Every structure is written in structure tokens, then in C-alpha cells.
Amino acid sequence: MSNQPEDSSLKLLSYRRNVFARFRSPKPRSANGSTAASRSLSASLAMRTPSSAIRAADVGMDVAGEIHDTPPSIKSILILIESNIVGDQAGHPSHKTVQPLQQVFPILSNHLKSESRTSTTPPSNLSVADPGLKSANHATNTEVGVMNKFERVQNVNTGNNQGVIIQQVINQVVDLGIQITLQTIEDKQLVKDICAWLSPPDSSRNYHAAYTILKSQPDSCSWFLNGRSFSKWLTEAGFLWIKGKSGCGKTILSSSIINHLSKTQISLATAYFFFDGRDSQNELQLHDKLIRALIWQFSLKCGNGVPKVLADLYSHCGNGYQQPSLDDLHNVLQKVLGGFNSAYIILDALDECSERDKVLDWVQTVILYKNENLRLHLITTSRPEKEINDKFNSYHCVDLVEASENHDIELYLDHQLQTGWQKWPPEIQNEIKSTLRKQADGMFRWVALQLMELKKCRTQKAIREQLNNLPEGLDETYDQILLGIDKKDYDYTKTFLLWLCFAVRPLTLKELAETVTVDLAAENGPKFEHENKLQDISDVLKMCSSFVIESKYEIKLAHFSIKEYLLSEHVLPTFCNLKHQSQ
Known part of the structure; x- marks a missing residue:
């Protein structure tokens, strides 16, 4: 008999663990991979939106009553699950469910207010059938794999039917996949027409060119991806400025961040833009082009449709006869971003933008409007030029040269010396590595140029003479x-x-x-x-x-x-x- 209380406690503990595990776990799937939809609704209490359901329990019992010492906030939710949602077999929770939840989590109030402004009427001049107008609540219940170590509930998402998704209510909060509360219009021709009208530039070539270099050194940038600054940015919405001198690897790092986000366990709403000032092609140099690119990249996350707010702007501009104003584009991007549970933006080489003032003002506006962009994660890279430094210096920043401590340059030198310098004895290779690492001052570009010049040497004496007369910085190197x-x-x-x-x-x-x-x-x-x-x-x-x-x-x-x-x-x-x- 003395073991009975212990057995009962273990049972209760195990039961609690199963209950909370179901708050964060994907819905069970059958052997053929499909969602197990044959369970009795009476035995599976759930809060639902059109995109997902979070199961409160898989047993027919009094959930809140069974867990006697549950924290008050969680117990309130469990009671609401029992009393208000079990009877709603259609999967459309009512205001009766949502209003008490707002008392427990005030963040729901603001979220619902913003949702109440969403219109469900397609543009009057678009001949789109009703089934084409959808609430794009594309979601997965797979965990990102990065835990946000704070005692709070975040990423609370409400659909247009005012359903509620509470992703995690324990001390550790886990971001889930893309969840969208944007109205979309599914019309293939309309999507093509809007794309042609919006004419978003594509900077993916810059990304792929940088990533090609990155692939040859897979451990590059690991110091940053595993560091505190990036982990915090990944799990907490906010702004991060990465600064560094010319040629120090900012674009390589940007490609590494984008690649990292694309390989997470779930899909993330990610967009990027690489400014490019190497020529006079304005596609990758203007602020207007940046906004168009971001709007379209996030629109592509909405499945087969186009966000209604973008279709409305297209209609307002005479179905593409006129171009939108910059303010119109800003407003549409703001609304599109507001429809995602989390959005990630990477802007590379901001200093190469020919309309730098406009971009700086926009970025600062986005940062200051954080109450409307609680779920936006923004990274920019640039050289620390005065006007940029004046705008961003008060925000969290990472100095790429100081933070990397030449870690990536050492990896780069190791890779280059192993692949193209086999004819030289180890002592010469070590001299090259030691000298270049010491004088690089964080500049990949400088190191690469010195290696190209050193390869022209035919004797050990010539190599040592070259190492003793290395140019300082990029300008002297270009002079040479x-x-x-x-x-x-x-x-x-x-x-x-x-x-x-x-x-x-x-x-x-x-x-x-x-x-x-x-x-x-x-x-x-x-x-x-x-x-x-x-x-x-x-x-x-x-x-x-x-x-x-x-x-x-x-x-x-x-x-x-x-x-x-x-x-x-x-x-x-x-x-x-x-x-x-x-x-």
C-alpha cells in the first residue's frame, strides 16, 4: 500500500506530460502518411482553425479536474476547452470561447482587433469565383527546433473565423511553421498579370554566387549561426545590423543565413534582397525595387493565390495601367507582413543602394513600428558608413571583423592551400597562411587577391619576397x-x-x-x-x-x-x- 501514492503520482505525471505534448506535437498520422481523421470527435477535444488543430486530450475525462495543481492560466485554458469547444463540432470556435481567453492572454485582444479589419470581399472588378477567395492559413505543427526560453505565450494566431491557436503554454515556447491570416485570391491569370505589373527584381543570382563560395567551406559562418546574436534574432522578433569593412565577407554571411533558414525543419516565411552597386543597373539599387521584391516573395508564400491586399492595389491602379506610389507599396508590404505569424527578412549590402536615405528611413520606420511588427525578424548588412552608423548604432549590431576573429579566413586559407598548393613544402604553406592571416584585417577579398598574386611565383625566394612586400588594404592591391x-x-x-x-x-x-x-x-x-x-x-x-x-x-x-x-x-x-x- 505504501507504493500506491507513488504509483498514482507517476500516473498523473505521465498523463500531464502526454497532455502538454499534444499541445506541441503534430496531429497523429496513419501508416500511409495521411492525417488520422477517423478518431471520434467526442474523444478528441480540439481548438481549431482552418489550418490546424491542437488536441487537448485523447481520453474522455475531465481534463482540468484531473490536473489538480495546474497553474491558474493553464487551468483556465483547459476549462475553456472542455466547456466551450467540445460542443462546436464544426470547428468554428465562437466569441464565447475567445473572449475569456483574452482575459488570460491580453495579446489576443490586439490580435483580434487587427483581424476584424480584414475584408472578405474580392475586388469588384475582378471576375473571381467565390471558391477562389480563401483565408490562406497554411500551417504546420512541426517544431522549429529552436526553443525560446521565456515564460510567455507567443505566436498566438487567430484566423478570420476567430479560431485560436495556442502553440505552447509551458515555460518553453516553440515557434511553429508558416501560419497565414491573409485573404488570397486564386486565379492563375491574375497572379501572372500582377507579377508582370509589379515587376519584382530577382537578386537570387547574387545569393547563388555567394553560396557557391560558401559550399566549398561548409564550416564557414558557423561561429555566427551558433552564436548568441543569431539565436536571439531567430527566436525573438527584432532588428540586427551586421557591419564590416569592404571585402570582409558580409555577402557570404548573408547567403549562409538564408541557406540556414531554408534548411530548418519547417518552412519559414523568408525573403531577401541583395543590393548590388557594381554597375548602373538599377534593378538591385533602388528602394522601390526592394519593396516590390519583398512583397512578391512573401506573396509566393501564400500558396497558389495572391494576397487580396495586393490584388486590391492592382485593381486601384486600373488593373495594372498605372504604377503604384511608394506609399502604396509600403502599406501593402506592411499588411502582408502582418498576415504572417513570423517573417524573416535579410537585406545585404545596404550601402550599395543608390537611394540609401530612403532605405534607411524605411528600415528605421519598420523598427519603430514594432508594435505592429511584433513578428518581424530583420537583418541588414553594410559597411559602417557614417549615415548608416548614425541610424543603426543605437540598435543591436555585430562587427563582423571583430566577432569572427579571423575564424572564417583561417578556414578559407586552409581550403585554398590544400587544393592548389600541393607542390609547395609545408613550411612555405605555413608561412603563407600565417602572414596573410596576420595582415588580412578581416578582409576575404584582400586574402584572395594576395593568393592570386602569390601563385605567379615560381620559387620559394619569390614567395618570401612577395610576402615581405604585401600591399596594405584593397586600394594598394588594386594599384598593384x-x-x-x-x-x-x-x-x-x-x-x-x-x-x-x-x-x-x-x-x-x-x-x-x-x-x-x-x-x-x-x-x-x-x-x-x-x-x-x-x-x-x-x-x-x-x-x-x-x-x-x-x-x-x-x-x-x-x-x-x-x-x-x-x-x-x-x-x-x-x-x-x-x-x-x-x-
Whole structure:
């Protein structure tokens, strides 16, 4: 008999654990993978929205009464589950259920107020059948795998039918998958028309180019992804600024963050934008383009439809006859973001935006309006230029060079020396690694350029002389590269580089090679000079050396710092000097 209380306690403890486990676990699935829908509703009490259901118990008993010492807030919820939801077999909880819950969790009040403004009427001039208008409550009950260690309930989501999802009510809160409370219109032609009208730019090439580099060094950026700043940003909505000097790996880190978010156990509502100032193509340089890209990326998270707020704007603009104002785009993005339980945005190279003031004001506005964007997680990367620093310095920031402690540069050097320097003895490789690591000052770009120059050395003596005379910083390195251009190639090289600086669209290798056949300084206007044509267009890459990269048959400057260097006053004497030598 002495063991009976202990057995009873263990039973109760086990029962409680099962009850709370069901608050956070996916719905049971059958052997063929489908959701087990054959359970009796009377034996499975649930709070439902169209997208998910959280089971209170799988046994027919008095839940609240059985758990005698339950905390008051949880007990209140369990009582409400029993008394108010069990009778609602249609899966549409009423105001009678929601109102008492608001007393326990005041956050529901604000959430419901915002939901009450949502219209369910499609635009009057859109011929869309009623079944096409849906509340896009796409959700999963899979855990993110990152625990938010705070005693509170977050990500409380209410559908347009005012159903309630309480994802976790124990001390540890777990974010679930994408949950959307946006009205959507499913019309394939409308989606195509709106996409063509919105014309969102695509910066995925920049992401893929950076990720290609990242894949060769899989442990790169792990110090950041496993660190406190990123973990806090991942689990708590807020703003994080990552700053660093030119060439220190900010874009690589951005691609690493995006890849990390894409490989979580669940789908996350993620959007990104890579500003790119290497040429004169405004698609990836304007604030307006950024907002359009974000609107469309989040719209794609809504399944096969398009958010009604975006369709309304399209209709308001004469079904695409007119373009929306910037304020209209801001408002639509704000409403779209408000429809997600959590939204993640990564903005790379903000300093390369040609409308920097507009972007800075917008980012700061989003941060200040945190009461309306409680679920927005925003990361930006940039150089610490004064106007950016003035705006963001009071917020949480990470200095990439200081925080990384050259960890990724060491990994990069190890990888490069293992793959392309086998002919050199270990002591030479160690000298190269030690010297470059010490003088890199956090700049990947500088290290990569030094390795390219060191590869030209043919003797150990030449390597040691090169290591003893390394240029300081990127500008001195670019000076060295320019001075190394063959005299007879100088005019061609200058032409190629300037065309790349000011190109308004991507140039292929063949197109770039043809630019030297046009004499823009001819006495009677531009003149075609057939004799200037290169016999081998690959010579363009040899002349431009490490200043350019080729990606998918297109040629671009290898880095934004090259454009800044070539157009700076600092480089003009170098150009003049080379011109004089070539004559």
C-alpha cells in the first residue's frame, strides 16, 4: 500500500506530460502518411482553425479536474476547452470561447482587433469565383527546433473565423511553421498579370554566387549561426545590423543565413534582397525595387493565390495601367507582413543602394513600428558608413571583423592551400597562411587577391619576397594589379572596365569584347573600327585579371570596391601613368 501514492503520482505525471505534448506535437498520422481523421470527435477535444488543430486530450475525462495543481492560466485554458469547444463540432470556435481567453492572454485582444479589419470581399472588378477567395492559413505543427526560453505565450494566431491557436503554454515556447491570416485570391491569370505589373527584381543570382563560395567551406559562418546574436534574432522578433569593412565577407554571411533558414525543419516565411552597386543597373539599387521584391516573395508564400491586399492595389491602379506610389507599396508590404505569424527578412549590402536615405528611413520606420511588427525578424548588412552608423548604432549590431576573429579566413586559407598548393613544402604553406592571416584585417577579398598574386611565383625566394612586400588594404592591391597590366593591353582593359562600371544591363563576354571596336572619340562621332576586334574574346578575362568574374555567360566587376576604386580620384594618377607608359 505504501507504493500506491507513488504509483498514482507517476500516473498523473505521465498523463500531464502526454497532455502538454499534444499541445506541441503534430496531429497523429496513419501508416500511409495521411492525417488520422477517423478518431471520434467526442474523444478528441480540439481548438481549431482552418489550418490546424491542437488536441487537448485523447481520453474522455475531465481534463482540468484531473490536473489538480495546474497553474491558474493553464487551468483556465483547459476549462475553456472542455466547456466551450467540445460542443462546436464544426470547428468554428465562437466569441464565447475567445473572449475569456483574452482575459488570460491580453495579446489576443490586439490580435483580434487587427483581424476584424480584414475584408472578405474580392475586388469588384475582378471576375473571381467565390471558391477562389480563401483565408490562406497554411500551417504546420512541426517544431522549429529552436526553443525560446521565456515564460510567455507567443505566436498566438487567430484566423478570420476567430479560431485560436495556442502553440505552447509551458515555460518553453516553440515557434511553429508558416501560419497565414491573409485573404488570397486564386486565379492563375491574375497572379501572372500582377507579377508582370509589379515587376519584382530577382537578386537570387547574387545569393547563388555567394553560396557557391560558401559550399566549398561548409564550416564557414558557423561561429555566427551558433552564436548568441543569431539565436536571439531567430527566436525573438527584432532588428540586427551586421557591419564590416569592404571585402570582409558580409555577402557570404548573408547567403549562409538564408541557406540556414531554408534548411530548418519547417518552412519559414523568408525573403531577401541583395543590393548590388557594381554597375548602373538599377534593378538591385533602388528602394522601390526592394519593396516590390519583398512583397512578391512573401506573396509566393501564400500558396497558389495572391494576397487580396495586393490584388486590391492592382485593381486601384486600373488593373495594372498605372504604377503604384511608394506609399502604396509600403502599406501593402506592411499588411502582408502582418498576415504572417513570423517573417524573416535579410537585406545585404545596404550601402550599395543608390537611394540609401530612403532605405534607411524605411528600415528605421519598420523598427519603430514594432508594435505592429511584433513578428518581424530583420537583418541588414553594410559597411559602417557614417549615415548608416548614425541610424543603426543605437540598435543591436555585430562587427563582423571583430566577432569572427579571423575564424572564417583561417578556414578559407586552409581550403585554398590544400587544393592548389600541393607542390609547395609545408613550411612555405605555413608561412603563407600565417602572414596573410596576420595582415588580412578581416578582409576575404584582400586574402584572395594576395593568393592570386602569390601563385605567379615560381620559387620559394619569390614567395618570401612577395610576402615581405604585401600591399596594405584593397586600394594598394588594386594599384598593384593595374600597374601589372601589360602596356599594350592598357587601353583595351580600361575600356572594358569602364563599360562594366556603367552598363545598364548585364553584358556577355562577346558583347564586352565588341566594345573596343567602337571609337567613341572619333572626330565625326562614334566610328566602328573592325581592325580593333579581338580574335579571341577570352583575352578579355586575361586582360581584366582579378577585376572581373564570369557567371552564367555574363561578365561583372568582381566586387563593389573595384567600381569605387576605378571611379575615385585616387586611381586617376595611376591611369595617367599607365597611359603615358603605353605610348
